[in-house]
Amino acid sequence: MSEILSAPYVLEYTYTRSTGPVVGRFLESLRYEVLEGVKTADGRVLCPPLEYDEEGEPTTDEFVPMRPSGTVKSWSWVPEPRRGHPFERPFAWALVQIDGADNAMVHAVDAGEAKRMHTGMRVRLRWADEKHGTIRDIACFEPIAPYLPSPVHLEYDVNPGKHYSAYLRGLQEGKLIGGRDPEAGKVYVPPRGADPMTGNPTNEYVEVADVGVLTTFAIIRIPFEGQKLKPPYCFGAIVLDGADSPIYHLVSGVPYDEIRMGMRVKAKWKPKEQWDTSLENILYFEPTGEPDAPFDSYKEHL
Amino acid sequence: MAEPCAVIGIGQTKHRESRRDLSIPGLVRDAAIRALQDADMTWKDIDSIVIGTAPDMFEGVMMPELWLSDALGAAGKPILRVHTAGSVGGSTAVVAAHLVQGGVHEKVLTLAFEKQSESNAMWALSPAIPFQPQLVAGAGGYFAPLIRSYIRRADAHPDTGCVVAVKDRQHGLLNPNAHLHLDQTLEQVKASPMLWDPIRYSETCPSSDGAVAMVLVSAKHAGRVSNPAWVKGTSVRTERTFFAGRDQVNPAAGKLCAKDVYDEAGISNPLQEIDCAEVYVPFSWFEPMWLENLGFAEEGEGWKMTMEGKTKLGGEMPWNMSGGVMCTNPIGASGMLRFAEAARQVRGTAERHQVDGAKVAVGHAYGGGSQFFAMWVVGSER
Numbered sequence: 001m002s003e004i005l006s007a008p009y010v011l012e013y014t015y016t017r018s019t020g021p022v023v024g025r026f027l028e029s030l031r032y033e034v035l036e037g038v039k040t041a042d043g044r045v046l047c048p049p050l051e052y053d054e055e056g057e058p059t060t061d062e063f064v065p066m067r068p069s070g071t072v073k074s075w076s077w078v079p080e081p082r083r084g085h086p087f088e089r090p091f092a093w094a095l096v097q098i099d100g101a102d103n104a105m106v107h108a109v110d111a112g113e114a115k116r117m118h119t120g121m122r123v124r125l126r127w128a129d130e131k132h133g134t135i136r137d138i139a140c141f142e143p144i145a146p147y148l149p150s151p152v153h154l155e156y157d158v159n160p161g162k163h164y165s166a167y168l169r170g171l172q173e174g175k176l177i178g179g180r181d182p183e184a185g186k187v188y189v190p191p192r193g194a195d196p197m198t199g200n201p202t203n204e205y206v207e208v209a210d211v212g213v214l215t216t217f218a219i220i221r222i223p224f225e226g227q228k229l230k231p232p233y234c235f236g237a238i239v240l241d242g243a244d245s246p247i248y249h250l251v252s253g254v255p256y257d258e259i260r261m262g263m264r265v266k267a268k269w270k271p272k273e274q275w276d277t278s279l280e281n282i283l284y285f286e287p288t289g290e291p292d293a294p295f296d297s298y299k300e301h302l
Numbered sequence: 303m304a305e306p307c308a309v310i311g312i313g314q315t316k317h318r319e320s321r322r323d324l325s326i327p328g329l330v331r332d333a334a335i336r337a338l339q340d341a342d343m344t345w346k347d348i349d350s351i352v353i354g355t356a357p358d359m360f361e362g363v364m365m366p367e368l369w370l371s372d373a374l375g376a377a378g379k380p381i382l383r384v385h386t387a388g389s390v391g392g393s394t395a396v397v398a399a400h401l402v403q404g405g406v407h408e409k410v411l412t413l414a415f416e417k418q419s420e421s422n423a424m425w426a427l428s429p430a431i432p433f434q435p436q437l438v439a440g441a442g443g444y445f446a447p448l449i450r451s452y453i454r455r456a457d458a459h460p461d462t463g464c465v466v467a468v469k470d471r472q473h474g475l476l477n478p479n480a481h482l483h484l485d486q487t488l489e490q491v492k493a494s495p496m497l498w499d500p501i502r503y504s505e506t507c508p509s510s511d512g513a514v515a516m517v518l519v520s521a522k523h524a525g526r527v528s529n530p531a532w533v534k535g536t537s538v539r540t541e542r543t544f545f546a547g548r549d550q551v552n553p554a555a556g557k558l559c560a561k562d563v564y565d566e567a568g569i570s571n572p573l574q575e576i577d578c579a580e581v582y583v584p585f586s587w588f589e590p591m592w593l594e595n596l597g598f599a600e601e602g603e604g605w606k607m608t609m610e611g612k613t614k615l616g617g618e619m620p621w622n623m624s625g626g627v628m629c630t631n632p633i634g635a636s637g638m639l640r641f642a643e644a645a646r647q648v649r650g651t652a653e654r655h656q657v658d659g660a661k662v663a664v665g666h667a668y669g670g671g672s673q674f675f676a677m678w679v680v681g682s683e684r
Binding site: 145146147150152158160164168184186187188192195196197215216217218219220221222224225226227228229231235236237244245248249250256261277278279280295299300301302 | 322323362420422424425428429430431432433434435436437439440442443446447448450451454455495496497498499500501542544545546547549550551
C-alpha cells in the first residue's frame with residue numbers, strides 16, 4: 001500500500017464563449033455548410049478567420065466563400081485516440097491549408113491508416129450530420145482519391161454454334177464428341193467446324209473415349225477475382241483416345257506431387273441425373289492406374 | 303523498293319505499379335511529349351498517329367484511340383489503332399514503319415500504353431463463360447503447362463527460369479524507368495512461392511502502368527538527329543491457338559517471323575550478326591524458349607546459353623538489357639518497349655544498360671496463346 005493517498009477528481013464546467021464578429025460569423029456559417037475566410041487589411045485570406053492577424057492588425061469585414069478542400073501541410077498520426085478526440089479509430093491531426101487561404105486550419109483527417117497520410121495530400125471537408133455552430137460542424141477532412149469507380153456491365157446471350165452444340169448435347173448423354181476432317185483424318189474435340197490446318201469441314205461426328213493421356217499440366221496456387229475453384233487445383237491438357245487435339249480439364253483423385261506428364265487418366269463423371277450440356281458433367285480426370293504413355297507417343301501434342 | 307525508315311524519337315513514362323498521378327490521356331501524352339522532344343519535333347510536325355493497346359477488357363475502354371485523340375494532337379490527322387493482344391506494341395510499331403516505308407506518311411508518331419492499376423488482367427483473362435468450366439487462371443495458368451513441356455522436351459536445368467529472373471532484375475536495376483528495382487539472389491527467387499506450378503512468383507512479370515512512344519520518319523527527315531536507328535526489317539506472323547499437332551513450345555509462327563525479319567535485314571546468323579535483343583519474356587522460362595524459337599540456339603539448347611551467362615549484359619548475346627518484361631509490364635506497351643529499347647541500343651542512348659558498340663539489335667513481342675508474333679531489326683547504319 002502506498003504511503004501517499006489519492007482519489008479521483010473531475011473538474012468540469014461549460015463556459016459561455018463570446019465569439020466576436022469575425023469568428024462568430026465563421027462558426028455561424030458552418031451551420032449552413034458554408035465555409036468562409038476573411039480578408040486581411042493587406043489582402044490575404046485567412047480560413048479559419050481571425051479577428052486580428054499575426055501582425056496585430058484587425059482583419060476586415062470582407063468574407064469570401066471557400067472551396068471545401070485543401071492540402072495537408074503537416075500531420076501527426078494518432079494510433080490510440082483519447083476521450084474527446086473526434087474518432088475512436090486511429091486518425092491524424094493535421095494542418096490543412098484550405099484552397100485559396102493563406103493560413104492553415106488544425107483539424108482531423110480520417111485516413112484509416114497512417115500509410116495513406118503524406119504532406120501535400122489533397123483532402124476534402126466532411127460535414128457533421130448535426131450542426132451546432134462550432135468547429136465540430138466540420139466532422140473532419142478525408143483524402144481525395146484521384147480516381148473513381150467506373151462500373152462496366154455487359155449482358156450476352158452465348159450461342160456456342162452448331163458444332164459446339166453437338167458436343168454439348170453429347171456431354172448431356174455422357175458422350176465425348178469430336179469432329180473429323182475426312183481428308184486429313186484428324187479428330188478435333190470439341191468439333192471446330194473446320195480443320196484449322198486444311199480448312200476442310202469436320203462435319204463427321206465421332207465419339208471418343210473418356211480415357212486419355214495427360215500431356216502437360218499446371219498446378220494453380222494463386223487466388224484471383226472471379227475464380228470459381230478454390231486453389232490449389234491441377235488442370236491439364238488431356239488427349240483422349242481417338243482425338244488429335246487436347247481438351248483442358250481438372251486432374252484430381254491423386255496427390256499433386258504424383259501427377260506426371262504421360263499419366264493415363266479417366267473422366268470422373270457426375271451422377272447421371274445431374275448431367276447438363278456442360279463439360280462440368282465431368283468433375284475431373286483421375287489416374288486409371290495403367291502404365292504411363294511413352295513420351296514419344298504424345299510429344300507432338302505439346 | 304520501300305522508303306528507308308528511321309526512329310528519331312523515343313520516349314517512355316516512368317513505369318510503376320500505379321500511376322494514379324496520371325489519367326490515361328495524361329499517361330500517353332507524357333510518353334508522346336518525351337518522344338517528340340527527343341526527335342526535336344512538335345505536334346505540328348506529325349503526319350499521323352498509330353496507337354496500340356491490349357484487349358479492351360484490360361481497361362474497360364472501348365475504342366480508346368478516339369478518346370485519346372485530343373491528348374495525342376490527332377485532331378484532323380489520321381489515327382489508327384492496332385490490336386494483336388500482348389504482341390500489340392510490336393505490331394503497332396511495324397504498322398507505323400510500314401506507313402513510312404510505303405510512302406504514305408513521312409513522320410509518324412506511334413505509341414502504346416497500359417494502365418493495369420485501373421483494372422484486373424487476371425479477371426479479364428479468366429472469364430467464366432457458359433457451357434465450360436473455368437479452368438485457366440490468367441496468363442500464368444495458360445503458359446505454365448507449356449513451360450512444363452519445354453523443361454521436359456529440352457531436359458532443361460530446373461534453375462534456368464530462376465537464373466533468368468535474377469539476370470533480368472539485375473539489368474532492371476540499371477534502368478530508372480523500370481517498374482521493379484529488385485536486387486534478388488538466386489536463393490531468394492528459388493524460395494518464392496509456386497503460383498502456377500512450375501512457375502514461381504519471382505519468375506513472373508509485374509503488373510505495371512506505363513506508356514512508350516516513338517517518332518518514325520523517312521530518310522528525308524532522319525537528319526534531325528545525329529543518331530537515327532534505321533529499320534532494317536519488320537515482320538508479323540500469326541497462327542491458330544489450337545490445331546492438331548501444334549507445337550506450342552516452339553511455335554511455327556514465331557520461327558517464320560524470325561526467318562522473315564532476318565531475311566529482310568540480310569542476317570544469316572543471328573548469333574553472330576546481332577549485337578543484342580529485347581525479347582518479350584513475361585515468364586522467365588520464355589527466355590530459353592525464345593532463344594530457340596528465334597534461332598539464337600538449336601532446339602533444346604537455349605537453356606544452356608542462359609545458364610552459361612551468355613544472355614547477361616557483357617555476355618556474348620545480351621537479352622533484355624533494360625530488365626525487360628520481367629521488370630516492367632504495361633501489357634499493351636510491353637512489346638513496343640522491346641522495340642524502343644532495341645532502337646535505343648543502336649542509337650547509343652541506353653545509358654547504364656547500353657551494350658558497348660551495339661550496331662544491330664532485335665525487338666520482339668508475342669501475344670495470345672503464343673500465337674501472335676512481331677519483330678524488327680534496327681541498325682545504326684542505313
